[in-house]
Amino acid sequence: MNLAIDIQSVHKHFGRKVAVHDLTLSIPRGELFAFLGPNGAGKTTTIKMICGLLHPQRGTIDVCGHRMGLNGLAGKAKLAYVPDQPFLYDKLTAREFLLFVGEMYRVPAADQKRIIGELADRLVMGDFLDKLTESYSHGMKQKVVLSAALMHDPEVLIIDEPMVGLDPRTVRVVKDLFRERVNQGRTVFMSTHTLGVAEAVADRIGILNHGQLVCLGTMAELRAQAAAEHSLEDIFLELTHPELQSNGGPGIETVPADKPLAEGDSHVVES
Amino acid sequence: MSSSPDTSVAILHSPVGVLSLVRVKAVALRNRVSQAIADSPIKFLTTMALLGVVWVGLYLLFIAVFMFLKQSRMEAAIAIPMVFSFFFVAMLVMLTVSNAIIAYTSLFAVEEAAYLLSSPVPPRAYVWLKYFETLIFSSWSLVLLGLPLMFAMADVNSDAVGYYYLFFISFFICFVPIPGAAGLVLAWLIARFLDRNLRRRLIIIAALVLAGSLIWAIQSVTAQDAASDQWLTNFLLRINFVQSALLPSSWVVKGVEAAIESQTTLALSYLAVTVANAMFLSLIAVRIVSLKFMSAFDRALSSRGGERSTEASPAVGLASKVFFYLPLGQRLIAAKDLRTFFRDPIQWTQLVVLFGLMALYLVNVPKLSGAKPLEGWGMVIPFLNFGALSFILATFTSRFVFPLVSLEGQQLWLIGMLPLSAWQILVAKFAFAMTVSTCVAFSTTVLAVIMLKMPLDWAVLQVAVTVATCFGLCGFAVGIGARLPMFEQRNAARIANGFGGTVNLVISVMLVLTMLSGMGAVGYHNRMRGFDEALDGPTILIVGVMIAVALVGGFAAMAIGARHLRRAEI
Numbered sequence: 070m071n072l073a074i075d076i077q078s079v080h081k082h083f084g085r086k087v088a089v090h091d092l093t094l095s096i097p098r099g100e101l102f103a104f105l106g107p108n109g110a111g112k113t114t115t116i117k118m119i120c121g122l123l124h125p126q127r128g129t130i131d132v133c134g135h136r137m138g139l140n141g142l143a144g145k146a147k148l149a150y151v152p153d154q155p156f157l158y159d160k161l162t163a164r165e166f167l168l169f170v171g172e173m174y175r176v177p178a179a180d181q182k183r184i185i186g187e188l189a190d191r192l193v194m195g196d197f198l199d200k201l202t203e204s205y206s207h208g209m210k211q212k213v214v215l216s217a218a219l220m221h222d223p224e225v226l227i228i229d230e231p232m233v234g235l236d237p238r239t240v241r242v243v244k245d246l247f248r249e250r251v252n253q254g255r256t257v258f259m260s261t262h263t264l265g266v267a268e269a270v271a272d273r274i275g276i277l278n279h280g281q282l283v284c285l286g287t288m289a290e291l292r293a294q295a296a297a298e299h300s301l302e303d304i305f306l307e308l309t310h311p312e313l314q315s316n317g318g319p320g321i322e323t324v325p326a327d328k329p330l331a332e333g334d335s336h337v338v339e340s
Numbered sequence: 341m342s343s344s345p346d347t348s349v350a351i352l353h354s355p356v357g358v359l360s361l362v363r364v365k366a367v368a369l370r371n372r373v374s375q376a377i378a379d380s381p382i383k384f385l386t387t388m389a390l391l392g393v394v395w396v397g398l399y400l401l402f403i404a405v406f407m408f409l410k411q412s413r414m415e416a417a418i419a420i421p422m423v424f425s426f427f428f429v430a431m432l433v434m435l436t437v438s439n440a441i442i443a444y445t446s447l448f449a450v451e452e453a454a455y456l457l458s459s460p461v462p463p464r465a466y467v468w469l470k471y472f473e474t475l476i477f478s479s480w481s482l483v484l485l486g487l488p489l490m491f492a493m494a495d496v497n498s499d500a501v502g503y504y505y506l507f508f509i510s511f512f513i514c515f516v517p518i519p520g521a522a523g524l525v526l527a528w529l530i531a532r533f534l535d536r537n538l539r540r541r542l543i544i545i546a547a548l549v550l551a552g553s554l555i556w557a558i559q560s561v562t563a564q565d566a567a568s569d570q571w572l573t574n575f576l577l578r579i580n581f582v583q584s585a586l587l588p589s590s591w592v593v594k595g596v597e598a599a600i601e602s603q604t605t606l607a608l609s610y611l612a613v614t615v616a617n618a619m620f621l622s623l624i625a626v627r628i629v630s631l632k633f634m635s636a637f638d639r640a641l642s643s644r645g646g647e648r649s650t651e652a653s654p655a656v657g658l659a660s661k662v663f664f665y666l667p668l669g670q671r672l673i674a675a676k677d678l679r680t681f682f683r684d685p686i687q688w689t690q691l692v693v694l695f696g697l698m699a700l701y702l703v704n705v706p707k708l709s710g711a712k713p714l715e716g717w718g719m720v721i722p723f724l725n726f727g728a729l730s731f732i733l734a735t736f737t738s739r740f741v742f743p744l745v746s747l748e749g750q751q752l753w754l755i756g757m758l759p760l761s762a763w764q765i766l767v768a769k770f771a772f773a774m775t776v777s778t779c780v781a782f783s784t785t786v787l788a789v790i791m792l793k794m795p796l797d798w799a800v801l802q803v804a805v806t807v808a809t810c811f812g813l814c815g816f817a818v819g820i821g822a823r824l825p826m827f828e829q830r831n832a833a834r835i836a837n838g839f840g841g842t843v844n845l846v847i848s849v850m851l852v853l854t855m856l857s858g859m860g861a862v863g864y865h866n867r868m869r870g871f872d873e874a875l876d877g878p879t880i881l882i883v884g885v886m887i888a889v890a891l892v893g894g895f896a897a898m899a900i901g902a903r904h905l906r907r908a909e910i
Contacts, residue, residue: 083642084535117641120458124638142355146460156455160368160375169364173356173459201371203828 072131073098073225073256074119079128081114081280088114090280092128096258096273098224101251103271104260107309111280112260113153116227119258120150133224146174149218153229153260155210159203163194163213166202167220174221181220188216191242207234215243225256232263244270268301278309356461358468365469383839390842395488402492410496420493421593425582427489428589431482432519438478439523440530446470446477447633448531448640457637464630471524471626478523479516486512490596497600507599507607511592514611517618518588521625528629532636547689551696588617663771669760673768674775677744681776690739694732695780702788722802723859725788730809730855733777734848741773741817742844743835745905749827762905766818766898773814781806797875801862801883805855808890812851815894820844822901825908851893858886 074096081089089111096102106112117123118130121141130137135144157166164185171181189195192212197205202213211234218226226247232240247257247270261267267274268288276284284291284304291304376384409420447453447470456466490508534542583590595610629636663674681688702725745766758765785806789799824840835841862882869876 081642117454121634122454122458122637123641124635142460142462145458148458150458152451152454154451156451158364158368158452160371161364162371165364165367165371169360169367170459172360173461175354201375 071098072096073100073133074258075129075131076115076119077129079115079118079125079130081111081118081123081125087280089118089125089277092277092280092282094275094282094285096256098133098256099251099254100272101247101257101270102259103267103274104258104277105262105264105267105274105305106277110277110309112277113229114280115277116150116229116258116260119227120148121145147223148225148227149221149223151214151218151226151228151231153233155207155214157202157205157210157213160201162201163198163205163216166213167217170217170220176221184220185216188219191246192216192239208236208239211235212239219246223255225258226250227258229260230263231259231261232266240266264301264305274301276305276308283308356459356465358465358472361456361461361465361469362472365473380839387839387842390846391484395484398485399488399492402489403496406492406496421583421597422579424493424593424596425589426579427486428515428592429582429587431486431515432587432589435478435482435516435519436522436526439474439520440526441523442477443470443474443524443527444530446473447527447629448637453637457634462630463633464626467524467626467630467633471520471622474524475516475520478520479512482512482516493596493600503604504599507611508596510611511595511614514614514618515588515592517622518614521618521621524625524629528633528636531640532632535639543689547693588614591617662775666768666771667764669758670764670768670771673760673765674772677769677772678775681740681772691736691776691780694735695784698728698732698784699787702784702791720863722788722792722794722798723856723863725785726802726806726809726859727852727856729781729784729806730813730852731849733781733810733813734845734852736777737773737813737817738841738845738848739836740832741769741814742821742841743826743832744769744773745818745821745901746825746827746829746835746840747832749825761902762822763898763902766822766902766905769818769821770814770898773818774810777810777814778807781810801875801879805859805883805886808887809852809855812855812890812894813848816848816851816897817844819894819897819899819901820847822905823897825905847897851890854889855886858882858889 072095074094076092076094079089079092080087092111092115104112104115114123118125119132119137121137121144124138132141132144133147135141135147137144157163161169167185167188168181171178171184176184185198189198192215194209194212194216197209202210205213211231215228215231218228231243231247235243244266247259250257251272259267259271271288273285273287274291275282286294288301291301294304405423406420409423447467453466457463490505490512494504494508583593591610591614595607595614598604598607598610658678662678663671666674748765760768782803785803786799789802794802820840820843824843826835826838826840829835829838862879865878865882
């Protein structure tokens with residue numbers, strides 16, 4: 070099995086609100102996937118289901134061949150999740166937190182110090198590594214949680230809004246890191262509103278709207294669908310907010326929503 | 341970055357244990373304590389000193405109670421075990437409820453849960469961690485209240501020997517997990533099986549049942565003359581259930597009694613029963629909760645994600661109109677705070693429960709006292725009413741009004757950006773606090789003076805002093821809240837429990853004690869001159885000074901707070 074994430078016909082609702090509807094999506098190993106969608110589209114719900122925090126009412130999710138269910142420990146060992154609001158223990162230093170994460174993921178003690186040193190150099194964390202995290206800015210926290218996610222070299226890195234609060238230099242470093250990981254055969258699943266980043270680094274892009282996958286493909290495939298040299302922003306707005314694209318939009322042809330998107334498809338569906 | 345070896349196999353063979361999680365919490369605690377000592381030693385020492393004052397105060401109070409009870413050997417033989425039984429039964433119930441509340445919030449409502457549970461931390465390790473944390477958070481009150489009780493018990497009892505202290509500490513430690521386990525399972529059941537709407541309905545039903553039971557209990561206790569022997573016999577028979585051998589509290593009480601009487605074997609056997617039950621119940625509770633924990637977590641998260649309608653209720657509509665006298669900007673802030681108050685059941689239910697109990701007691705006052713107004717007990721009862729009311733108000737303002745300014749610090753637009761001065765913002769906060777507290781205090785006081793059939797002059801005096809106390813307490817809470825804010829903290833309870841909150845609570849209690857002293861002076865003066873329905877000059881003077889103290893104190897605190905807020909860098 071060569072799939073990092075395999076989502077099959079997943080459905081999740083909160084009371085009467087449908088958060089994710091009949092979602093099927095397969096992410097192969099060694100891919101950088103960008104997951105886009107307007108606020109409330111169901112992106113974070115999907116991510117939480119992949120991480121085993123929420124459970125779908127219908128459908129299945131596998132991570133590296135391990136079913137994410139009520140006991141998804143094997144899958145969780147293969148992935149790392151960086152939420153949009155970075156979580157850190159206020160009264161720990163970054164170093165103490167990273168050592169704790171290393172211990173949780175059973176990283177050998179000798180490797181822990183080496184990895185922390187490498188990440189601190191790369192993400193420029195040396196100045197604050199031994200200060201309590203309560204004094205950190207959002208960007209500093211983001212660097213620490215990203216480092217924590219990389220401590221055990223996960224097969225799948227799931228990251229919600231990776232670039233928020235980071236300075237331009239760190240954004241560049243993070244982009245390079247993602248690309249390196251993908252080149253090593255790891256998978257990065259990134260949810261973002263920063264369309265420029267998605268356009269620049271993603272191998273494939275999926276757009277979710279009202280809990281349904283309305284678009285899936287590489288940037289070139291999406292452009293081909295749009296039949297013009299339109300930006301990802303234009304394509305995104307056409308699919309999610311067509312009223313804003315009254316003149317000069319990409320004019321994407323949509324297909325009925327009840328026709329499921331199959332693996333390898335690169336088209337859009339009516340939402 | 342060079343990669344680390346694949347560790348997923350190691351994780352599955354040897355999953356993260358609770359000890360790893362406890363260790364990281366211990367490191368965080370160590371950092372917290374050293375930071376508190378290094379950054380603000382005076383704050384740390386003041387907190388410790390205040391804790392010491394509370395502890396010594398409780399110890400002296402319990403000594404006085406036990407000495408009083410010991411005056412009559414026969415009564416002491418019945419009453420002291422009853423006091424103990426009551427104490428531990430009350431602890432059993434209170435700890436079960438507080439454990440359930442704390443367990444629910446720490447198991448399901450924190451970012452830490454999402455972080456740890458997306459890592460390969462087995463649910464059982466996570467549940468054990470949260471169980472330990474809950475026990476510690478919920479049982480500090482037992483330690484604060486219980487240790488002085490037990491020390492006092494030993495000190496008034498000459499038979500107690502050295503190892504008695506070891507025994508009661510052991511009993512405390514072993515008793516706490518029993519209600520803790522019940523609370524843990526209760527929290528899990530709520531998350532697993534009750535959705536938001538059902539939960540609300542259940543809370544309302546439970547509150548009604550509780551209120552009904554209280555009315556029944558008070559009416560049955562007050563049905564007869566409280567001074568008669570028959571009343572005492574009936575009362576003791578009614579509350580005999582607290583000494584039932586099936587209750588864990590009874591094992592502790594009997595064990596402690598045996599330790600006092602140097603019956604070591606008997607004390608040890610009760611301790612063994614308590615330990616065995618505590619361990620068994622803890623294991624069972626954690627096992628049950630862990631097995632289906634992820635589905636409960638999913639349900640708890642899902643019920644938060646649902647769309648919730650917040651259609652304007654009459655109470656919320658009222659919030660827009662009640663502050664008509666304020667300029668627009670301040671009116672909007674005060675109305676926003678009042679809406680938040682109505683939409684936060686934690687705030688209004690606590691106030692409703694406390695004042696509901698107060699009202700229930702007031703309705704029964706005539707049955708209890710049997711005295712005429714302003715004569716004997718008739719003079720003492722308004723004094724006690726005022727004391728109870730003021731302490732409830734002080735609790736409300738310290739817990740809910742004090743954090744208001746700090747919480748606004750998170751929304752920089754309000755304190756930093758809105759075209760309102762610091763003073764105007766504080767006045768808006770004060771208007772909200774004063775409106776809520778005066779509404780409940782005024783209605784409770786009016787009910788009290790009606791039930792006591794107080795003469796009009798005295799009724800007006802009582803109401804004026806109550807409103808002035810409200811003014812002082814609200815002024816202190818808003819003013820000190822602005823002078824000693826915690827802008828970095830998002831949790832209102834932690835803000836209230838911080839240094840500023842403690843200072844505010846102490847100053848509020850001092851104001852209440854000052855007002856009570858004034859009321860006491862009025863009572864003493866009128867007793868000396870023979871009770872008269874008309875108010876004389878000294879009475880009016882004392883009351884005037886009391887009102888002035890409350891008004892000036894509240895105003896000064898607001899002024900100091902506004903001055904600090906103007907200069908604050910958020």
